[in-house]
Amino acid sequence: MSRVPTLSSPFLLGFDEIERVLDRVVKGADGYPPYNIERCDRSDGQPERLRITLAVAGFTRDQLDVTIEENQLVIRGRQQDDKTRQYIHRGIAARHFQRTFVLAEGMLVLGADLKNGLLSVDLARPEPERIVKTIAINEHE
Numbered sequence: 001m002s003r004v005p006t007l008s009s010p011f012l013l014g015f016d017e018i019e020r021v022l023d024r025v026v027k028g029a030d031g032y033p034p035y036n037i038e039r040c041d042r043s044d045g046q047p048e049r050l051r052i053t054l055a056v057a058g059f060t061r062d063q064l065d066v067t068i069e070e071n072q073l074v075i076r077g078r079q080q081d082d083k084t085r086q087y088i089h090r091g092i093a094a095r096h097f098q099r100t101f102v103l104a105e106g107m108l109v110l111g112a113d114l115k116n117g118l119l120s121v122d123l124a125r126p127e128p129e130r131i132v133k134t135i136a137i138n139e140h141e
Helices: 016-027
Strands: 035-040 048-055 064-068 072-077 097-102 108-115 118-125
Touching: 064 108, 064 118, 072 118
Parallel strands: none
Antiparallel strands: 035 048, 048 118, 064 072, 072 097, 108 118
8 A cells, every 4th residue: 555645735845854754753653751742831022832751760861862863852761781680570671762853943952851750851942033035026028
């Protein structure tokens, strides 16, 4: 079965890359770690703010990385097995994860905080500048 492109309208020009990014995001979502995305209250004149909170219990700050790679917010966690421990029962596995969020043009990452097993990443979406440009029409005879 062939997939019909979502952004295939002749009025949507130059959106091929967006479609590829959407495909990549859908294929990479495995559900771990769980996360919330919330809209924060807007202060006077401040841009819209968002907060992504991931449940990363058991991870230390040194085991987490938050980076921006090609307009994507990438959050990675890496835990190592403690070889010195002998488990009678092991229900908590050391595991790695990578969670990716595609950022719209102009999105800013304000910072990240780790508290009580929750990693919060604050984002701001400044209001885009409204630009109206008149295009000259050349006349040829």
